[in-house]
Amino acid sequence: MTRFSSVLDLIGGTPIVDVSSLSPKSNVTILAKLEGRNPAGSVKDRVALSMVDAAERDGVLIAGKPDQILLEPSSGNTGIALAMVCRLRGYRLKVVLPTNVSPERRQLLQAWGAEIIDSPGSEGSNGAVRLAQSLSAENPDWVFLYQYANPANPEAHYRTTGPEILADVPEITHFVAGLGTSGTLMGVGRYLKEHRPDVQIWAVEPPSGEMVDGLRNLDDGYIPPIFLDNHGEDLLDRKVVVRPRESIEWTRRYTEVGLFVGLSSGAIMAGAVKCANLIPDDETATIVTMVCDDGWKYLSTGAWSDDIDDVVERAKKIIYF
Numbered sequence: 001m002t003r004f005s006s007v008l009d010l011i012g013g014t015p016i017v018d019v020s021s022l023s024p025k026s027n028v029t030i031l032a033k034l035e036g037r038n039p040a041g042s043v044k045d046r047v048a049l050s051m052v053d054a055a056e057r058d059g060v061l062i063a064g065k066p067d068q069i070l071l072e073p074s075s076g077n078t079g080i081a082l083a084m085v086c087r088l089r090g091y092r093l094k095v096v097l098p099t100n101v102s103p104e105r106r107q108l109l110q111a112w113g114a115e116i117i118d119s120p121g122s123e124g125s126n127g128a129v130r131l132a133q134s135l136s137a138e139n140p141d142w143v144f145l146y147q148y149a150n151p152a153n154p155e156a157h158y159r160t161t162g163p164e165i166l167a168d169v170p171e172i173t174h175f176v177a178g179l180g181t182s183g184t185l186m187g188v189g190r191y192l193k194e195h196r197p198d199v200q201i202w203a204v205e206p207p208s209g210e211m212v213d214g215l216r217n218l219d220d221g222y223i224p225p226i227f228l229d230n231h232g233e234d235l236l237d238r239k240v241v242v243r244p245r246e247s248i249e250w251t252r253r254y255t256e257v258g259l260f261v262g263l264s265s266g267a268i269m270a271g272a273v274k275c276a277n278l279i280p281d282d283e284t285a286t287i288v289t290m291v292c293d294d295g296w297k298y299l300s301t302g303a304w305s306d307d308i309d310d311v312v313e314r315a316k317k318i319i320y321f
């Protein structure tokens with residue numbers, strides 16, 4: 001085994017595994033990239049490190065200077081990944097969290113030493129973003145990396161995730177990923193289109209007005225600046241809508257291949273299966289999908305154990321992303 005000098009060196013280089021037994025068609029191979037293997041547990045480790053490195057390069061953060069404060073309005077994987085990177089780099093991280101966030105997420109942030117600022121649960125994650133924006137205006141010395149507009153987010157995927165996928169799966173025909181900030185799709189999509197223009201890039205979205213953890217529907221009104229900067233409408237070949245119920249069904253089906261994955265990975269697999277079903281019988285295809293994180297943070301949804309109707313209802317009340 002290789003010896004690493006820092007946990008940060010363990011970010012990226014994630015394995016890809018053949019999960020074609022979940023494919024609805026024998027002529028379609030499906031491969032899953034296991035981002036839960038990153039040290040803080042998700043694809044967002046790449047983004048957190050990339051954004052902090054860029055801020056240090058640009059002089060927004062000064063490496064080694066004590067008491068610099070970063071602010072992040074996310075209970076999701078980005079907050080958790082930033083908490084880990086900040087701990088290692090010696091920065092203080094304040095995370096604005098709605099009070100109804102799942103207990104696993106609050107505790108994980110605390111485990112990495114993040115300071116939590118409560119925002120009203122009734123206002124959801126948009127309320128957390130609003131509070132973070134006003135705190136940032138009142139405290140101009142706090143650093144607000146804002147992943148939705150930060151070019152270092154798609155850049156992380158252009159530099160690392162995309163090349164890893166093409167090196168491991170040169171025969172790739174389709175890349176299917178969830179759309180949250182759009183960083184994964186913009187970065188990997190741009191890399192693949194530059195090197196293999198025929199590869200199809202598919203985005204998985206929840207239905208307008210509904211939530212699947214980590215994912216958003218662009219028709220709900222907010223288009224991430226990084227999506228516009230990267231000409232997302234031209235880069236994406238197709239958007240596919242997946243309902244929360246299908247996400248849970250495919251999260252469960254993933255266990256058949258030995259994988260315990262988060263709910264957005266179930267959503268993405270549901271999208272990959274829709275993609276596979278459209279491949280004509282006399283053609284072959286190789287679809288690469290993302291497993292953004294593992295299932296641990298979602299245990300309190302009861303996604304694997306409870307009645308599926310109860311899980312869908314519960315997921316509307318507690319924030320899991």
Ligand SMILES: Cc1ncc(COP(=O)(O)O)c(C=O)c1O
Binds near residue numbers: 181184264
């Ligand atoms: C669990 C999970 N899945 C998918 C995504 C979507 O990835 P991206 O922000 O790169 O579009 C996120 C992002 O927040 C996430 O946390």
